[in-house]
Amino acid sequence: MKTIKIILGIISAFVVVFLLTGILIKETSYTAQVSIDKSVSEVFQTFNNSENIKNWIPEVKSFEVIKENPGKIGSIYKVVIENKGQEIVMTEQVIAYVPNEKVTLFFNAENMLKIDDYVFSEKAGFTTITLNSSCQSETYLMGCMFPYFKGTFQEQDQMYLNNLKKYIKQQ
Secondary structure, eight states: OHHHHHHHHHHHHHHHHHHHHHHHOOOEEEEEEEEESSOHHHHHHHHHOGGGHHHHOTTEEEEEEEEOOTTSTTOEEEEEEEETTEEEEEEEEEEEEETTTEEEEEEEETTEEEEEEEEEEEETTEEEEEEEEEEEESSHHHHHHGGGGHHHHHHHHHHHHHHHHHHHHHO
16 A cells, blocks of 8 residues: 555656646747858758758648748748648748848647747858747647657757758758
């Protein structure tokens, strides 16, 4: 009986810690970065060409323009991603766009609200893309889980930036 109480106590502690995570941490943030041996204008143009996205984010099944504004800000796109056999439909909205300097995208992907802020800078012929990303959940339980997947999110975005670098080098 004492063993059962100890096990239940440990399980209860884990549940409490998990549920407290959603109260204490409202947003999960991380950074990823890549340097590419090309000019900022070339990298920026390739990055923002929607026809190229499948070349560096292989999970993208389709990319559809819903609304495209002059100057890009406010443009909305529908993106379908296939992840482990499951289709995820999300909307992408451009919330900031400064040519050769910055692109900020807001994603709404089934309980995940994500902001990707890409900053482009050039030094000595190398372009550095720095991604500052933050995500939140529309539901409390998913919000409890996101902080535990921060490393996974960061690795995935770093992989996409590395794929972009490879794709640009091959052009």
